[in-house]
Amino acid sequence: MTPDENHANQAIQSQKARQFDLLTQCAPGFPMGTLLRRFWQPVAQSAKLEKGRSLPLRLLGEELTLYRGESGSAYLVAGRCAHRRESLHNGWVQGEQIRCMYHGWRYDGSGLCNEIPAEKQARNEPVRIAAYPVHEYCGLVFAWMGELNADGTAPEFDLPRKHALDEPGRSYVILEQVWDVNWFQQIENSMDAVHLSFAHGWGKVGRFAEAITSVIPDLVYSETAAGIRQIATRSPTNVRISDWTFPNNNHIVAPGPGKDDPWTDISVWAVPIDERNTRRFTLYAYAAHVKPEDLDTVFQPRIHAEWMSQEQRIPATDEAGEITAQDYVATSGQGTIVDRTKENLSVSDAGIVFLRKVFWRELDAIVNGRPTKQWSRLDEAPELPIPEIQATAG
Numbered sequence: 279m280t281p282d283e284n285h286a287n288q289a290i291q292s293q294k295a296r297q298f299d300l301l302t303q304c305a306p307g308f309p310m311g312t313l314l315r316r317f318w319q320p321v322a323q324s325a326k327l328e329k330g331r332s333l334p335l336r337l338l339g340e341e342l343t344l345y346r347g348e349s350g351s352a353y354l355v356a357g358r359c360a361h362r363r364e365s366l367h368n369g370w371v372q373g374e375q376i377r378c379m380y381h382g383w384r385y386d387g388s389g390l391c392n393e394i395p396a397e398k399q400a401r402n403e404p405v406r407i408a409a410y411p412v413h414e415y416c417g418l419v420f421a422w423m424g425e426l427n428a429d430g431t432a433p434e435f436d437l438p439r440k441h442a443l444d445e446p447g448r449s450y451v452i453l454e455q456v457w458d459v460n461w462f463q464q465i466e467n468s469m470d471a472v473h474l475s476f477a478h479g480w481g482k483v484g485r486f487a488e489a490i491t492s493v494i495p496d497l498v499y500s501e502t503a504a505g506i507r508q509i510a511t512r513s514p515t516n517v518r519i520s521d522w523t524f525p526n527n528n529h530i531v532a533p534g535p536g537k538d539d540p541w542t543d544i545s546v547w548a549v550p551i552d553e554r555n556t557r558r559f560t561l562y563a564y565a566a567h568v569k570p571e572d573l574d575t576v577f578q579p580r581i582h583a584e585w586m587s588q589e590q591r592i593p594a595t596d597e598a599g600e601i602t603a604q605d606y607v608a609t610s611g612q613g614t615i616v617d618r619t620k621e622n623l624s625v626s627d628a629g630i631v632f633l634r635k636v637f638w639r640e641l642d643a644i645v646n647g648r649p650t651k652q653w654s655r656l657d658e659a660p661e662l663p664i665p666e667i668q669a670t671a672g
């Protein structure tokens with residue numbers, strides 16, 4: 279390679295790297311940060327937030343404090359006090375307000391500082407910290423961190439497949455994990471149907487394995503009102519359909535825990551904590567009579583990943599834990615933030631290519647001040663092209 283060619287090659291590589299950075303960076307001010315804030319995001323489990331207590335959170339690169347007032351309402355405000363940056367989580371919840379432990383500044387749930395005990399005179403300008411609307415649903419606290427309506431309210435709470443979760447009599451179980459992997463690798467994993475035959479093709483994955491064979495699937499991807507539908511056909515009676523919903527949720531329908539149980543709706547969110555860590559919430563909406571499992575103990579990423587990657591040992595957990603552990607091993611094994619400039623994509627990576635194009639289109643609209651797509655609910659069930667379908671999770 280001549281010096282000129284080498285220089286041109288480096289320029290192309292660095293332009294590619296910038297394109298890929300757009301996908302992974304989600305702190306305030308980055309295009310992806312703006313995009314992700316235009317959707318309701320799950321931030322914590324309701325059960326972990328007691329009345330009169332607070333939790334420190336990091337979300338989309340921002341430090342936050344989530345607290346529950348004495349009335350039972352939850353509030354999400356900035357992580358630090360406006361005075362001298364004390365962590366508000368160290369303070370006290372009083373009524374519906376939170377007081378900083380350092381010098382006692384007190385904030386309400388809208389972020390307004392309404393008491394400064396050591397100051398005799400009121401300030402001319404009110405002091406405010408960030409505050410975001412929250413909504414509790416199915417045992418999760420969701421937050422709206424994007425722009426508000428003109429009247430200061432958040433857009434109506436909605437989820438792309440909410441009707442499936444809403445069905446009467448459902449019981450809900452939540453699995454929460456932190457993965458030390460950039461969030462976008464996990465989104466790409468959802469759009470990668472081939473990995474099922476390998477990453478999930480060993481171990482004791484039970485009912486899941488019954489429908490997964492080493493056959494490489496035929497793949498079809500299409501954009502829906504809510505995201506991307508992928509259809510992976512391994513045989514005429516083995517077709518896996520999943521509705522990935524924009525920008526960071528995957529809705530899966532999978533066999534229930536017992537042999538004769540009806541299928542379960544599973545909704546998975548990969549919510550960036552920052553560029554290197556992701557909080558994953560998996561919401562299992564079981565049919566009425568199914569006894570939900572206790573999923574809290576199923577999977578500890580570091581322990582199980584070590585077993586699986588170094589000793590080829592399977593975690594002594596249930597099937598759901600094993601599948602998740604395999605996904606963790608696969609995505610963390612790429613590196614915390616995979617270097618996409620060094621990839622060699624092929625035809626079977628059509629889903630990854632499709633996914634990135636959709637994101638780049640939306641990010642381009644944000645960068646250039648154009649409207650993004652109006653993603654909406656996906657009310658219809660996936661139409662399966664053949665009878666006796668075997669659809670599975672992954």
Ligand code: FES
Binds near residue numbers: 363380382383
């Ligand atoms: S740092 Fe919070 S009151 Fe001083």
Ligand SMILES: [Fe+2]
Binds near residue numbers: 473477478601
């Ligand atoms: Fe998987």
